[in-house]
Amino acid sequence: MEVNPAQLLENGYIILPQVIPPKQLDHLRHSFETLVERQKIVWVEERNTEDPPGGVWETSAQPRVFFNEVVDQETDNTVQFCLHQNTLGVSQKLMSATNAAVTLMALMCNPVKDHGPASWHRDIDPVHQAPLNGMQMDMIKNAPGYVQWNIPLYDDDVFWIVPGSHRRPNTTEEHQHLLTRPQKPIPGGIPVELNAGDGVVYSHIMLHWGSNYSTKLRRTIHLGYRAFGSPVYPIVNHYYWQPDFAQKLSRSISDQFTHFSQLHSAQCDLVESIFRAVETKKAGPFLEGIYTLHPGEEGRMVCLVFLSKLVDKIRTLKQPETQKMSVEERASAISEHRLNFYLFEDFAQRFTVDEANLIWQRFATLYELIQKETSRAVLDLSSRVERYQLVNMPINFNLPDFIQSWEN
Structure with missing residues (x-):
């Protein structure tokens, strides 16, 4: 399937016909319906005492089946489709990547x-x-490191978008709309x-909307x-699946997901080497690691900010009070x-408490x-809409300044 990466960068989306080969559609419908029925059983078992008998299936506005959790060999055509040239192959082309991996596999369903x-x-x-603005410019100047898909098994016009909004912050009008009329059509919005x-x-950075969760x-x-x-x-650099799920599927699927896990493990080794530097x-090894992790010359400070957030998570996980908590x-x-927490906990095991605290301290100036x-731009940290107002990257602070800040 031919695609033009420039179209995604310009518009924020590409509509592609027959992503599901027509001969596979009925079989996929049958398999996915089997998975929905299996998930319904899980939701019944997991429901809270105050929930209706069906649990999430009856309470959610958009029941979402993470089908890697309920798939088996009988239904593994659902996962095989995620590895198809029309999905994985197209994604790899659009991201200008030597490799690409599935991060998320879900089925969005209508409510009852x-x-x-x-x-x-x-x-x-x-x-x-x-x-x-940092995330947007990193994508525009280099390439998207992550893409999302919606692929309906039945005709679907629920999804709306604002084309081009992945390239800019919210306008004043959009900001007010999201604050006061978030569930109404927005100027410039179109149905897909x-x-x-x-x-x-x-691009998941783009403004989008579920216009009507009906029956x-x-x-x-x-x-x-x-x-x-x-x-x-990538902005999204982790998986929402456990590695062992694929072991019960066909050999080709299992091998592919083993490969995905190996790619992630190698990246973790690289990130660890950066943190050790x-x-x-050690400025030299640090820069070498950053240049390898983010080859694009522009946007490397965005990469560093992502890493700073990871350091903060590691430090939190290593604290004695956190380790006494439940998994949830x-x-x-x-x-x-x-579904992705295990990856962060596994990575945190590479560091002691003292190491995590020291690395965190090295990022102190960037955090400040x-x-x-954030304090200047975001009026209410509890508001998702207000948090979009954090637009600007730190001014006059680049990799050499970060290295210099280690001495503060």
């Missing part, structure tokens, strides 16, 4: 009762990741009308892919999802600069 529209949003959080089997691949049958595959060997260090104040509490303490801008 009408819930109406969701709120307009971007799938990023500048306060917890990096200032918005997809026939069954078509797909839209898009109309909806089964839409939602996928994420990250780059390896691209010009950037910071710890020991520890995941919440670092603002991560139950970002906190200063």
Whole structure:
């Protein structure tokens, strides 16, 4: 399938026909429905005492099946589709990457009762990741390091977007709209009308909207892919699946996910080497590591901000009070999802408490600069909309300044 990466960078999305080969559509529908029924059983078992009998299936506005958790050999065509040239292959091309990996495999379903529209949003959080303009410019100047897909099994027009909004912050009008009328159509917003089997691949930084979560049958595959060997260090650089899930599937699938795990492990080795260089104040190895992790000359400070957030998570996980918490509490303490938390905890095991604290201290000046801008720009940290207002990267602070700050 031919795609033009420049189109994604310009518009923020590309609509592609017949991403699901027509001969596979009915089989995929059958397999995914089997997985939905399996997940319903899980939700019944996991429901809280105050929940209705069906649990999440009955309470959620958009029941979402992470199908890697319920797949087996009988239904592994669902996972095989995630490895298809029309999905994985296209994603790799769009990200200008030597390798790409699946990060997320989900199926979005209709609710059992009408819930109406969701709120307009971007799938990023500048306060917890990096200032918005930094993330946007890193993508535009280099390449997207991560892409998302919606691929409906039945005709779908729920998804709306604001084309081009991945390239800029919210306008004043958009900001007010998100604060006061977040569930209404926004000026410049358009529906993405997809026939069954078509797909839209898009930048998750873009403003988008679930326009109507009604009881109309909806089964839409939602996928994420990250780059390896691209010009950037991706915004989403972890997996929402456990490595062992693929071991019970076909050999080709198992081998592919083993490869994905190896790619991630190699990246963790590189990131650890960067942190060790910071710890020991070795500027040369530090710069070598950053240049390898983020080959693109522009945007390397965004990469460093991402790494600073990872350091903060490691430090939090290493604290004695955190280690006494439950898994759910520890995941919440670092603002991560139950499906990817294990990767952060595994990585934290590479460091002692003292090492984590020392590396964190080396980032102190960068933390202070970002906190200063956050305090200026974000009026309410509890508001997702207000956090989009953290736009600007630190001024006059680059890699040499970061190295110099180790002496402070």
